[in-house]
Amino acid sequence: MESTPIYIEILGERHIVTLPGFTEREEVFAADVDVSRAKNPGLRRLRSLAAAIGMCTRIGRRSGASYKDHGFDPLSYGGEVSAWLREQGATPKQIVEAGITIMAAVSDGLYPRAAEVEDEAGKSEGGEESRTASP
Numbered sequence: 332m333e334s335t336p337i338y339i340e341i342l343g344e345r346h347i348v349t350l351p352g353f354t355e356r357e358e359v360f361a362a363d364v365d366v367s368r369a370k371n372p373g374l375r376r377l378r379s380l381a382a383a384i385g386m387c388t389r390i391g392r393r394s395g396a397s398y399k400d401h402g403f404d405p406l407s408y409g410g411e412v413s414a415w416l417r418e419q420g421a422t423p424k425q426i427v428e429a430g431i432t433i434m435a436a437v438s439d440g441l442y443p444r445a446a447e448v449e450d451e452a453g454k455s456e457g458g459e460e461s462r463t464a465s466p
Contacts (some may be wrong), residue, residue, distance in 0.1 A: 380430020
């Protein structure tokens with residue numbers, strides 16, 4: 332199944348979105364979901380969305396931020412990406428808008444829609460051998 336490329340626009344440039352591995356998607360999504368429990372939910376949301384921008388576009392490399400150097404902590408990493416974006420002239424609103432676009436793709440990658448699951452199941456029933464072991 333070929334998917335349509337996703338782009339964001341920030342700092343006057345268009346950036347293609349490339350989803351990272353499952354673990355990174357899960358970590359950044361979980362950081363965003365936990366926003367309501369934070370002492371400063373607005374800042375936490377900005378950082379989680381900036382982390383998504385950094386992980387899923389070349390902005391992460393351009394900012395000099397390294398997820399590994401931040402101990403694989405999406406909020407710490409997102410703080411550095413957010414600071415770099417702000418220094419380059421991005422507003423919090425622009426970070427949030429771009430991040431939400433990416434977070435929707437991250438969510439879809441973690442939790443596919445029922446129709447997509449049914450479509451994939453139909454393909455395996457159509458003659459391909461199932462990879463699920465029977466008890």
